[in-house]
Amino acid sequence: MNRIDRLHAILTHLQSKKRVTAQEIADRFNMSLRTVYRDIKALDESGVPVIGEAGSGYTIMEGYRLPPVMFTQEEAAALLLGGKLAAHMTDASVKKHFETALFKIKAVLRTTDKEQMDMLSDHIEVIRSRIPEEEAPSQHLSALQKAIADKRSIFILYHSNYNEEVSERVIEPIGLCHYGANWHLIGWCRLRNGYRDFRVSRIKRLQLKDEQFDLSVHPSLQDYIKTMASSHALHEVVLRFDKDVVKYMQNQKYWYGFVREEEEKDFIRMYFVTGSLEGLARWLLMFTNAVRVEFPDTLHTMMKAYCAEMKDHYQ
Structure with a gap:
């Protein structure tokens, strides 16, 4: 990248955030801090109102804007x-x-x-998965993004798939996460007095409240996800199915956290993310010897135990 293009890119980056440190610019454009300081000085001397100094970060004076950006x-x-x-x-x-x-x-x-x-x-298309109609995406993602950005609590009517109950909740949202073919809201639930994972498609009604909450008392979304992974709240599963039984699954796989699949010569490899290995294992029993567990070993051991219980039961 020549210097003119780099100066333009740095200016665009400065306008994209409230404050940018010299180290951040150096990391993004793979340059030394000394070069960053020279480029910032060059922008300032050319009439760009750069505010700040080395050590505290830089910003552009409010009201200054570039002409429309030309994309490659x-x-x-x-x-x-x-x-x-x-x-x-x-x-x-x-x-x-x-x-x-x-x-x-x-x-x-x-x-x-x-x-x-x-x-x-006209030559790029994404094929929509055949997700059951009752699990189709809702209309709440924009409102949830606004609530998170504005640090505003929300009121929701939430339908629990486990006990078929609809409950009223007040949530302090900390982030949105997409896994298992669904969007999930992560937030502090005042009703349960703890952090909860809400599938967005099960939110029947949502209202942004006027009150703001203190986001600093909550973990970041990234920290929460790490905590979930370390506590095994979610499990990654890799399964191998014989091709002739896949047609019998229809939409059922989505209820068990189906993420994606790969077609091999003699089988279909499927990836799942589930919060209940037990529930997934009991579903897999219907496929008898047409399914194999590749990961994790815990699920493989669980399947062996269930098969032994079935043998004893029917004898």
Whole structure:
């Protein structure tokens, strides 16, 4: 990257955040701190109102904006892929905003790049999984993002799939997490007085409250996920199914945390994320010798125990 392109990229980065440290710029553009200081000085001397100094971070004076950014063909293509995935993995509330953002991005592209975007759009598709209708995405993702960003508590009506009850909850949301083909809200539940994982598609009604909560008293989403993994609240599972039995699964696999699959010559390898190895194991019994556990060993041992119990029961 030549210096002019680098200065433009640094300026764009400065405008993307409230405050940026010199070390952050150095790490992103693979340059020394001394070079960062020289480039910041060059921007300041060229009339860009850079506020701050080495050690405390830099920001751009409020009100200063670059002209519309010109995207490269590769950047525009990457955004197109992101739009396709957003349409598949989010709900209508997010897709609407992403589509308008994509239109604004296309408006600043060169004519040749617009033509490439239109051509690529017809040749890229994400196939939607056949998720059961009752587990279809809700319309709450945009509201949940706003609640998290504004540190506002929320009121929800939540349908529990385990006991078929609908309960009223007040939640202090700390993040959104996507796993097992579903979006999950992680937050502090005042009703249960503890952190809970809520599947977004089971939220029947959501209302943002006026009150704000102190986010600093809660762990970050990343720390919470690490805690879940270390406490084995979620389990990664890899299974091998004979091809001739896969057709009998239909939509059932989604209830047990199905994530993705790989087709091999003689079998289908499936990946799951589940909170209950016991529930998954009991479901697998119906496939008898047409399924094999590749990971974890705990599930393999559990299957052997259940098979032994069935043998004793029917004898």
